[in-house]
Amino acid sequence: MLKKNKKCIICSNPRLIKYLDLGKIALANSCLNKAGLKRPELKFPLRVYYCPACHLAQLKDWVDRKMLFEDYAYFTGASQPLHEHFRKYAEDVYRKFPTQTKQFILDIGSNDGILLKHFQKLGAKVLGVDPAKNVARIARRNGIETKALFFNLNVAKNIVKEYGHAGIITANNILAHTNNLHGIIAGVKKLLDEKGIFIFEVQYLGDLIKKNEFDNTYHEHICYFSLFPLVKLLDIWGLQIFDVERVDTQGGSIRVFAGHKPLLFPVNKRVLKMQNLEEENGLHNLKTYKKFGTVPQKIKKKLLKLLIGLKKQNKKIVGYGAAAKGNTLLQYCGIGTEIIDYIADTTAFKQGKFTPGTHIPILPPEHIKKNLPDYVLILAWNYASSIMKNESWLKNKNVKFIVPIPKVTII
């Protein structure tokens, strides 16, 4: 179930250096049902390593992919802010690339079809590929043709035979979740039309480090990208990045645009500028990573001091958002039901379950009304502003919010 990788995923450098160690924890997306609470829970080391050769940050302890993704409990469509994000994404791509969007559009890791649905509305022919069978089934039910597979070169070859080449290939929050980067990019190279565009989003390591987002580390999240290693990876496969944009999903991400070499598009200045900025900001320097490795302990100390102090005053504390990052944070800090009564979450299939490792009940947000807390710890801090807006009535009831990242704050 656990594989120990020895070399850098992109450049095969064997000398990887550990900079972050969160100990042994349960898989962040594996919420438990009642029966699951009685069984022994599997825990795996969660450590992140830096490659000084290509600057990719990565896990070396790989949990079996089937265990992680075949019954994946993350539906992008369940998240309202993401809906809006992908609607704008589709419209933006449609406006910028009118020729390419006339051909079919393939989305790798298409989840419940959240992005493809918007492309379809605009008139595009679409196809999704996603390894999670349960999620692919839902996408198909929503009218999005979806293959329940891990995308790779072979899958790409079969798609070319059946559908021809794709004008646009998208892959959002997928590259970080794979140890088969070369397989995916080889497939993209094969499937992409000669004038086609490969567009992908990844969480941005520059933001993760700058904003202390250590809880964005979990076993599903194998690679942590700055722009530099992506340039290198695509170059190996004869692809080149011609533009990059900052987007604010997932605590700070980048949207990257690439095409076949030689490029048919001018390279935007932003591409070089971002790489230069990465070097200036220390992302090519081990010291930066080692310093980041000390962040979790500092946040843990502050957060526990605050929460334990509140419990001593008999304050009632609940969590908000049983997100993967929240499960990393709770497990690393050792926060369980002695501190948090329950976690409110709008996602229906998580409700009635328990958080991995810490076994805190997950309940619908309506529960807060019935059982008013004194404090709400926002675990899905990337949605903190929309959560506080949706639950603004709590302010009138004198309930306070605690946001743990980038630093422990009471609002």
Ligand SMILES: [Zn+2]
């Ligand atoms: Zn490397």
